[in-house]
Amino acid sequence: MRRASMVVGLIAALVAVSFTVPAAAAQSTFVQATLVGDGDPDGSGSAVLEFGRDKNLAFICHQIQVENVSRPITGGAITVGETGGIVGRLIIVQDPGGDLEGCTGQLGIKDRDLRRILKDPDSHFLHLYNNEHPCDVTGLVCPPGAVIGQLEAVS
Numbered sequence: 695m696r697r698a699s700m701v702v703g704l705i706a707a708l709v710a711v712s713f714t715v716p717a718a719a720a721q722s723t724f725v726q727a728t729l730v731g732d733g734d735p736d737g738s739g740s741a742v743l744e745f746g747r748d749k750n751l752a753f754i755c756h757q758i759q760v761e762n763v764s765r766p767i768t769g770g771a772i773t774v775g776e777t778g779g780i781v782g783r784l785i786i787v788q789d790p791g792g793d794l795e796g797c798t799g800q801l802g803i804k805d806r807d808l809r810r811i812l813k814d815p816d817s818h819f820l821h822l823y824n825n826e827h828p829c830d831v832t833g834l835v836c837p838p839g840a841v842i843g844q845l846e847a848v849s
Contacts, residue, residue: 722746725815727843729760733827736762737841741820742848743772745808752808755797756784763824763840765789769831770822772803772811776842781807781818783831815845 722744729739739760746753760767770784782803786794803811811818821839823829829836 723812724848725811725845726848727820727845729758729820729822729841729843731762732821732838732840732842734763734824734840738762739822739841739843741822741843743820743845745803745812747808751799752803752805753797753799754782754784754803756794758794758822760794760822760841763822764826765791766824767794767840768823768825769829770820771829771831771836771839772845773819773821773836774810774817776819777835777838779834780831780836782811784820784822785831811845815847818845819843820845 723746725743725745727741727743729737729741731737737760739758741756741758744755756770758767766789767786768789769786771780772782772784773780783798785798786796820843821829821836822841823831823836823839827838827840829839
């Protein structure tokens with residue numbers, strides 16, 4: 695019984711960390727993407743992603759606007775190339791409509807992938823998923839999302 699409550703407590707702590715905004719990030723880098731229709735040809739939007747580290751925790755924070763896309767947005771993936779493997783994940787718990795803002799902690803990205811994205815953001819793409827164009831972002835590869843955008847450094 696005690697072991698089960700410890701496991702539940704640990705899972706709750708990991709989930710809480712994955713959705714809290716870092717207070718004072720030691721280092722962070724911003725990238726942006728203009729979103730165009732992928733699975734949803736009318737879809738469009740924009741995204742600003744903040745990648746960084748806060749002590750020992752890597753994170754991805756997002757500010758996303760989408761138009762002409764079926765809601766709710768259920769998640770996002772950062773891939774190498776347009777159809778490559780997933781190297782980063784956006785965990786979106788709820789989509790209240792309007793702009794999407796939030797953060798995904800260590801569960802969303804590995805240190806080596808964080809370094810690769812920041813070294814060459816132009817070779818990575820952001821895909822957003824919804825119920826019409828779903829993906830289990832815990833996997834390694836996903837089908838096309840509702841919208842897609844190539845990452846680029848914010849100047």
